[in-house]
Amino acid sequence: MMTGVIMNSPFTALSAVAILTSISLVIQTLELLVLKRSYQENGIWDWNILRKEFSDLSPKFQTFADHILSYPNFFYLIWARLFASMLVFFLPGFLIFLFLLFSSLAICIRWRGTFNGGSDYMTVVILSALTVSSAFPDSEVVAQGALYYIVIHLCFSYVISGFAKLGSSEWRRGSALLAFIDAGTFSAPESIRRLLSSSFPAFVLSWTIVLFECAFPLSLVNREICLVFLLLGFAFHLANAYFLGLNRFLFTWLAAYPALYWCAV
Amino acid sequence: MESKFLTLFRVLFPSWKFFTGVTEIPALYYRILSEHGDAGPWLPVLKRPERKWYSVFFNPEGNLCLAVQSLFQQVEAEIGELEPEQVELFEQSVSFQLLKNLALITLRSERLLEPGISFQFKLNRIRQGDLSGSGEDFLISKAI
Numbered sequence: 498m499m500t501g502v503i504m505n506s507p508f509t510a511l512s513a514v515a516i517l518t519s520i521s522l523v524i525q526t527l528e529l530l531v532l533k534r535s536y537q538e539n540g541i542w543d544w545n546i547l548r549k550e551f552s553d554l555s556p557k558f559q560t561f562a563d564h565i566l567s568y569p570n571f572f573y574l575i576w577a578r579l580f581a582s583m584l585v586f587f588l589p590g591f592l593i594f595l596f597l598l599f600s601s602l603a604i605c606i607r608w609r610g611t612f613n614g615g616s617d618y619m620t621v622v623i624l625s626a627l628t629v630s631s632a633f634p635d636s637e638v639v640a641q642g643a644l645y646y647i648v649i650h651l652c653f654s655y656v657i658s659g660f661a662k663l664g665s666s667e668w669r670r671g672s673a674l675l676a677f678i679d680a681g682t683f684s685a686p687e688s689i690r691r692l693l694s695s696s697f698p699a700f701v702l703s704w705t706i707v708l709f710e711c712a713f714p715l716s717l718v719n720r721e722i723c724l725v726f727l728l729l730g731f732a733f734h735l736a737n738a739y740f741l742g743l744n745r746f747l748f749t750w751l752a753a754y755p756a757l758y759w760c761a762v
Numbered sequence: 763m764e765s766k767f768l769t770l771f772r773v774l775f776p777s778w779k780f781f782t783g784v785t786e787i788p789a790l791y792y793r794i795l796s797e798h799g800d801a802g803p804w805l806p807v808l809k810r811p812e813r814k815w816y817s818v819f820f821n822p823e824g825n826l827c828l829a830v831q832s833l834f835q836q837v838e839a840e841i842g843e844l845e846p847e848q849v850e851l852f853e854q855s856v857s858f859q860l861l862k863n864l865a866l867i868t869l870r871s872e873r874l875l876e877p878g879i880s881f882q883f884k885l886n887r888i889r890q891g892d893l894s895g896s897g898e899d900f901l902i903s904k905a906i
Contacts, residue, residue: 528822535826541833541867546859553766605773609836609856612829618776650776657778665783676784676891682824683813735818742817742824 507640510759511630512589514647514752518623519585521748522597525620526579528745529604529612530572537568542608544568550609566607574600594628615654616745622650623752647756652714654750655730659710668707671700682742689740709733716757723761727754769836786887786897788834792865795905797878804884807868833860834885841885841901853903861885862906880905 504510536542544567551559564570578600581593601620604612611617630636630643667673675693678685693699709729716726734747768775791804808830811823837857844852852858865883869875882905888897 524820528820528825531822532826535829539867541830541860541864543863546856546863549859550766550770550856602771602773606770608829608832610769610772611832613825614828614832615776615778615780617773618778621773622776650778654776654778654780658780658782661779661782667784668782673781673784676889677781679891680787682810682821682827683817684810738818738821739813742811742821742828744818744821745825747818 504755504759507637507644507759510644510755511627511640513755514623514644515585515589515594515627517748517752517755518620518627519582521620521745521752522582522585522601523579524748525613525616525745526575526582529575530579533572536571536607544571547607547609562606565603571603571607574603578604589627589631591628591631591634594624594631598624598628613745616743616749619650619654619746619749619753623647623749626756644756644759647753648717648760651750651753651757652717655710655713659707659713662707663711668703671696671703674699674703674706678740681740683740685740706733717761720758720761723758727758730754784890786889787831788838788885788887788900789897790830790834790861790864790883790885792868792881792883794869794874795880795882801882807865807883830864833857833864837861837885838887838900858903861901862903865903865906882906 504513534540536544538545547566548559548563551562554562565574578597581596581600584593585597598621601617601624605617605621626643626646630640633639662668662673665673667676675690678689678693693702709726713726713730716723730750731747734743734750738744738747790807792807793804794802796802808827811827817824837860840855840857841852861883865881866875869881874881883903884899885901886897886899
């Protein structure tokens with residue numbers, strides 16, 4: 498009840514999105530700091546190799562990229578992103594969000610498009626909404642627009658995936674889950690492999706995921722239904738983080754959930 | 763140039779199709795060639811990290827693996843777009859250099875880089891979840 502009253506204001510919902518996004522960004526950025534060896538000189542993504550990728554682009558852009566993305570400047574940019582992410586807790590504002598958006602784009606470009614696929618897409622969607630809304634901090638219309646923008650992408654992220662799964666015979670039969678878990682980042686626990694090797698549990702679990710994703714827009718019908726979908730979504734992303742190593746998706750999607758709850762009628 | 767620009771900035775055009783069907787995925791292997799040219803077995807470059815109690819929250823090694831896997835998929839897509847006369851030039855591409863770099867880093871970490879020794883790497887396509895690991899090769903480097 499109390500949550501419902503508080504979340505009636507688009508500004509409060511956006512603040513919740515901002516706080517959860519900052520937690521997600523702190524985790525993402527700490528991971529990049531730990532992975533320094535992969536982008537320093539002689540690392541896998543050595544800038545001396547990557548800079549050739551930009552040779553067809555304008556000389557101005559090349560100079561800019563050389564300044565920002567070369568080592569150790571890129572490492573400093575990541576440190577600055579960590580501080581900016583933490584500043585969101587205390588001092589959320591346009592310049593902070595603009596910098597976080599810029600640094601997120603820089604990280605994606607440094608990894609030739611994205612570092613972590615879908616979680617980068619959602620991070621940029623949320624940061625774009627937060628940047629625009631913080632440029633007009635007193636405008637309720639802009640705040641509402643930012644929330645709708647996040648929710649449209651959130652719903653698309655489930656529905657497009659869900660309907661694409663419906664077209665796959667492996668998902669319809671229930672055999673896809675075992676294949677994905679076997680191909681995951683970590684070795685699959687034997688008990689889960691056994692469970693998914695049996696056709697009935699695998700079938701039920703596959704269809705639960707497909708139906709949850711396809712039906713996700715129903716979460717907008719009312720807040721009680723919305724809460725059920727959010728809980729299912731949390732469990733879904735938690736399982737993905739555990740079995741497939743997709744921890745970034747868990748935190749990035751959670752950051753978008755207050756927007757959905759606000760939008761639910 | 764337009765396609766390279768779009769690739770670099772593709773995060774601005776979200777794609778929301780995740781795990782939509784079981785497909786073939788590329789994997790990188792290397793092998794050591796002795797001074798006399800004898801070839802050792804093909805070994806996988808990418809090793810699965812160990813799951814830790816905190817991996818659900820903080821997972822740098824797992825995300826590095828996913829980024830490397832994306833690199834393989836990007837290389838596979840680039841090779842698929844090559845015209846026959848461009849195949850030789852592919853060795854000068856950023857993608858090829860990154861693969862070579864990755865293989866070199868693996869050899870260094872395994873302490874396999876010794877004087878007189880050369881190596882090869884290859885990309886192989888395996889079906890997701892196929893634990894036998896046998897698939898079709900679609901890129902084999904010269905001895906390096």
